[in-house]
Amino acid sequence: MIALVDCNNFYVSCERVFAPALEGRPVGVLSNNDGCVVARSEELKALGIAMGAPVHLIPPALRRQCTLLSSNYALYGDMSRRVNEVLESLAPAVEPYSIDESFLDLSGFGPLEAEALAREIRERVRRETGIPVSVGLAPTRVLAKLANRLAKHGGGVRYLAAQAPVTRALLEALPVAELWGVARRSAERLTVLGIDNAWSLRQAEPTRIRRALSVVMERIVWELRGHGAIVMDDLDAPRRHLLVSRSLGRPTAAAHELHEALRQHVARAGEKLRRQGSLAQAVRVVLRTAPFQVGRGAYHSAALVTLPTPSDDTRELLRAARQALAAVYREGYRYQKCGVMLMGLAEAGAPQERLLAEESAETVRRRRLMATLDRVNRELGRDTVRLGLPRHDSGWALRCANRSDRYTTRWDELLRVHA
DNA sequence: TCTGGGGTCCTAGGACCC
DNA sequence: TCTGGGGTCCTAGGACCC
Numbered sequence: 001m002i003a004l005v006d007c008n009n010f011y012v013s014c015e016r017v018f019a020p021a022l023e024g025r026p027v028g029v030l031s032n033n034d035g036c037v038v039a040r041s042e043e044l045k046a047l048g049i050a051m052g053a054p055v056h057l058i059p060p061a062l063r064r065q066c067t068l069l070s071s072n073y074a075l076y077g078d079m080s081r082r083v084n085e086v087l088e089s090l091a092p093a094v095e096p097y098s099i100d101e102s103f104l105d106l107s108g109f110g111p112l113e114a115e116a117l118a119r120e121i122r123e124r125v126r127r128e129t130g131i132p133v134s135v136g137l138a139p140t141r142v143l144a145k146l147a148n149r150l151a152k153h154g155g156g157v158r159y160l161a162a163q164a165p166v167t168r169a170l171l172e173a174l175p176v177a178e179l180w181g182v183a184r185r186s187a188e189r190l191t192v193l194g195i196d197n198a199w200s201l202r203q204a205e206p207t208r209i210r211r212a213l214s215v216v217m218e219r220i221v222w223e224l225r226g227h228g229a230i231v232m233d234d235l236d237a238p239r240r241h242l243l244v245s246r247s248l249g250r251p252t253a254a255a256h257e258l259h260e261a262l263r264q265h266v267a268r269a270g271e272k273l274r275r276q277g278s279l280a281q282a283v284r285v286v287l288r289t290a291p292f293q294v295g296r297g298a299y300h301s302a303a304l305v306t307l308p309t310p311s312d313d314t315r316e317l318l319r320a321a322r323q324a325l326a327a328v329y330r331e332g333y334r335y336q337k338c339g340v341m342l343m344g345l346a347e348a349g350a351p352q353e354r355l356l357a358e359e360s361a362e363t364v365r366r367r368r369l370m371a372t373l374d375r376v377n378r379e380l381g382r383d384t385v386r387l388g389l390p391r392h393d394s395g396w397a398l399r400c401a402n403r404s405d406r407y408t409t410r411w412d413e414l415l416r417v418h419a
Numbered sequence: 420t421c422t423g424g425g426g427t428c429c430t431a432g433g434a435c436c437c
Numbered sequence: 438t439c440t441g442g443g444g445t446c447c448t449a450g451g452a453c454c455c
Contacts, residue, residue: 031423038423038455054422071423098455183453214429216453243425250420292422339424399421427454436444 001114002228003104004136004144005087005121007080008152010100011039014079015069017130018407026066030055033247034070034399070400078408082129090121095232103141103232111137111159118157136160141230142223145180146170162226171199171224181220189213198224238276238347244269245286245339249399253334258287259325263388265340266321270314271374273342279310281344283317285324290336297334302341303327310346313366314373314387317342 007013011029016022026043030036036054037044044066049058055068080099087094093105106114118135125133136148137159144160150170151158160167177187179198193212195201201209202224210218219229244265252258262285273280288300305320305327321340376385405413 033421033423035422052422056421100455181453185452214452216429239426241426245424247423290422337423425455428452430449430451432448434445434447436446437442 001106001109001111002138002141002144003091003106003114003118003121004097004141004148005083005102005104005125005133006136006148006152007083007100008132008134009039009041010080010131011071011076012041012044013131014076015072015404016041017079018075019404022067028066028068029071030068030402032071032400033249034068034401035247037068038071068402070403072403072406074406074409075404079129079131082408083125083131083133086125086128087121090117090124097232103144106137111161115157115159122156132156134158138162139226140223140228141232142180142220143167143226146174168199171202172197174198176201179220179224181216186213186217190217238278238345240345241341241343242269242272242276242280242345243339243341244272245337245341247337248335249397251290251334251336253332255325255329255331258329258335258338259322262321262325262338262340263318264383264386265338266317267314267383267386269340269342270312270317270370271377273312273317273345274370274374276345277348278345279312279348280307280317280342281310281346282306282342283320283324284341284343285321285328286337286339286341287325287328287335288337289333293334293336299330299333299335301328301330304343310344312348313370318387 012022012027015027015029022041024043025041026047026049027041028037028044028049029039031038034055036052037049037058038052040049040051047062047066049062049066055063076099080096084094084096084102087102087104091104091106095103095105097103106117109117114137118137121135122133125131133156134148134151135157136144136146136151137157138144138147139162143162147158147160150160160170174197175187176182176190176196176198177184179201182190182201189212190196190201193204193208195204201221204221206218206221209221222229246261246265248257248261266283282304284302284304286302289298303324305324307316307320311317317340325338373385377383407414
């Protein structure tokens with residue numbers, strides 16, 4: 001048995017925990033740069049505002065009725081951790097899947113036992129974190145995903161058996177594109193094969209599906225039949241590459257502004273790299289104009305610079321990023337986004353190995369510097385210490401006009417609640 | 420004026436080798 | 438007239454997820 005625990009309207013729910021006045025009101029949370037709506041309360045959905053809707057396209061009259069908040073990832077990340085803590089205290093094996101969902105491996109559980117546990121999970125998570133969750137139960141992940149959707153529409157807990165008339169009816173009524181793992185492209189190709197609902201996909205010959213589409217789709221067929229075929233990748237496993245990129249607050253053609261934005265991205269990427277204990281072999285810089293810009297004004301390119309030796313030193317990453325930027329930058333375009341990607345990540349030697357290895361004084365100094373930098377920034381707040389000159393008033397900086405306080409990770413901001 | 424960010428896996432095709 | 442066969446590794450691009 002697999003359970004999928006999914007937080008309801010997660011970002012909005014996080015905001016409501018600390019601002020109960022938002023309860024019952026249409027509330028949305030915006031993407032970075034306050035660009036589009038990425039989370040909606042039920043009340044906001046009822047107003048007809050779509051997932052991903054660009055804010056500037058929402059009619060002003062409608063906009064005045066709702067509360068639209070900038071995203072506050074420090075808060076959501078911490079709340080997500082708390083939810084998983086509760087899950088871990090109740091379930092034998094938890095596999096976090098995204099910031100607001102976790103699969104639970106309930107091998108050996110029967111439907112009744114699983115439902116009882118699911119109800120307890122709902123109650124405990126709600127009581128201990130304030131976040132409402134729904135639980136879907138089924139023999140496989142694809143079916144658990146579906147069960148979760150049903151749970152959201154009532155009751156909060158739902159079990160779906162692989163072999164049951166109700167499951168068949170459900171799958172027959174479900175367009176294939178609404179399945180987890182099937183999006184527009186695959187749906188189109190399935191339609192050509194005469195497969196347009198989830199039941200006909202389930203009845204299809206797996207090898208035929210593999211030939212016509214891919215092994216990924218074949219696994220979905222098996223999952224629909226009740227045979228587990230999808231294994232979760234370990235989210236704790238070190239990443240193979242790592243990307244930090246942001247839209248600029250406003251487009252710019254100025255190389256020095258891109259350079260400044262990039263410097264911040266590289267600093268962030270370096271922190272992430274050291275946190276997972278890896279070294280990067282190369283640095284790639286990506287630059288582009290607005291995606292809606294077409295024709296002569298459009299530009300989208302990247303440049304890769306290989307490091308002399310694999311490194312996790314922000315200064316070396318910066319040097320490479322500077323070269324890459326120079327290679328990719330073209331005058332006369334208004335750039336909307338830039339990013340840095342660290343490639344070819346490999347594990348740095350384990351600390352014990354490092355002790356045994358011959359290390360130059362310079363290497364040791366370098367690592368101490370980076371470790372200190374990370375610690376200061378972790379304990380005293382991001383960007384307390386930075387490489388290069390700080391510029392706080394830059395036009396390229398991210399817009400987030402309406403962000404709530406970081407209640408759970410910053411004492412100073414929590415205390416503001418009572419100020 | 421204003422449309423997110425960060426990942427994964429799979430596949431096809433090229434380079435290279437014996 | 439003829440132009441091997443098969444393997445590995447790497448990369449770019451497609452598709453999908455939240």
